[in-house]
Amino acid sequence: MRHRLITIFGGTGFIGRHVVRRLAVRHARIRVVSRNWAVHGRDLQPMAAVGQIVGGPLDLSSEAALTEAFAGNYAVINLIGILYETRRQSFAEVQAALPGRIARAARAAGVPRLVQMSAIGADPASFSAYARSKAEGEQAVRAAFPEAVVIRPSIVVGPEDGFFNRFAALARLLPALPLIGGGRTRFQPVWVGDVAAAIVTALEREDARGQTYELGGPQVYSFEELMRYMLQVIGRKRLLMPLSFDLARLKARLLEWLPEPPLTRDQVELLKTDNVVAADARTLQELGITPTPIELVVPEYLARYRSRPAQRAARS
Numbered sequence: 001m002r003h004r005l006i007t008i009f010g011g012t013g014f015i016g017r018h019v020v021r022r023l024a025v026r027h028a029r030i031r032v033v034s035r036n037w038a039v040h041g042r043d044l045q046p047m048a049a050v051g052q053i054v055g056g057p058l059d060l061s062s063e064a065a066l067t068e069a070f071a072g073n074y075a076v077i078n079l080i081g082i083l084y085e086t087r088r089q090s091f092a093e094v095q096a097a098l099p100g101r102i103a104r105a106a107r108a109a110g111v112p113r114l115v116q117m118s119a120i121g122a123d124p125a126s127f128s129a130y131a132r133s134k135a136e137g138e139q140a141v142r143a144a145f146p147e148a149v150v151i152r153p154s155i156v157v158g159p160e161d162g163f164f165n166r167f168a169a170l171a172r173l174l175p176a177l178p179l180i181g182g183g184r185t186r187f188q189p190v191w192v193g194d195v196a197a198a199i200v201t202a203l204e205r206e207d208a209r210g211q212t213y214e215l216g217g218p219q220v221y222s223f224e225e226l227m228r229y230m231l232q233v234i235g236r237k238r239l240l241m242p243l244s245f246d247l248a249r250l251k252a253r254l255l256e257w258l259p260e261p262p263l264t265r266d267q268v269e270l271l272k273t274d275n276v277v278a279a280d281a282r283t284l285q286e287l288g289i290t291p292t293p294i295e296l297v298v299p300e301y302l303a304r305y306r307s308r309p310a311q312r313a314a315r316s
């Protein structure tokens, strides 16, 4: 990895920042492509004490511009993803077309390694447009670059995650939390540090070429179990209210009017399917990584949501 040039898309995001940090300590030369470099560059650049981090915008619609940017690269990592569509960005463009363009450009530039971030549940036949676009992205990448490594995590948890942080923040404000579909959907939350380690390891190992890995933590939980665990960690008692998928869809229809909707109808569709590592999948273990129990990391970063009595109890 030392002194090798690696271009990373989505390096400013939650998972991306952990990947950048790991590559930096390996003394890689990292090029982070971001639409908002002016904002994120300041956060990422201090990591350059060990690696070298440069960044900036790039015309993602131009395969020729991408090919030119990839000259001399050892690897390209694509972590770009969105949770909902807006007038300016669609799943079809961001999660299906763009990965194909990046893969074709990487092939044309002679880049040896490519990692594509997907998600458990990626399926061309899914009722969820998010999951269909992730599957189309995988197919487009495989068609252009068969040796690419595809990474499919379950929910990723860590200090800046969008899962526990979001529900803990809601629990601070609301007397009750909804259990969509009764809270029975199963998840296998995985620590962001393990996901970043998997991506970096996948770049290094010969036997990872062309493989798809599904990443999950050591344990499977229902959504209700995860909510109960989160409430126990922050020391707050809240009502957990079952909400049918149909009612959740109705609610989501209204919430979709918000600029950053907390729930969409597409996400309700996703919740109808368990989000766990398949029995026959290649996993963290095949990459030599022992998954970290979430109980070792979550209490640390949810501490700021604790009730006063829970804070006092933690201090004593």
Ligand SMILES: NC(=O)c1ccc[n+]([C@@H]2O[C@H](COP(=O)([O-])OP(=O)(O)OC[C@H]3O[C@@H](n4cnc5c(N)ncnc54)[C@H](OP(=O)(O)O)[C@@H]3O)[C@@H](O)[C@H]2O)c1
Residues within 6 Å of the ligand: 009, 010, 011, 012, 013, 014, 015, 016, 033, 034, 035, 036, 037, 040, 060, 079, 080, 081, 082, 089, 094, 117, 118, 119, 120, 152, 153, 154, 155, 156, 157, 162
């Ligand atoms: N977090 C999870 O639980 C989870 C689970 C399964 C799969 N994943 C996948 O993992 C990847 C990273 O997730 P994350 O949680 O780190 O996401 P995140 O924090 O939202 O970061 C997303 C990144 O994508 C970039 N991006 C978003 N829309 C873009 C667009 N239209 N054009 C160019 N860049 C765009 C952003 O870069 P700039 O704003 O700097 O341009 C940002 O760095 C995604 O592909 C996601 O689907 C995440």
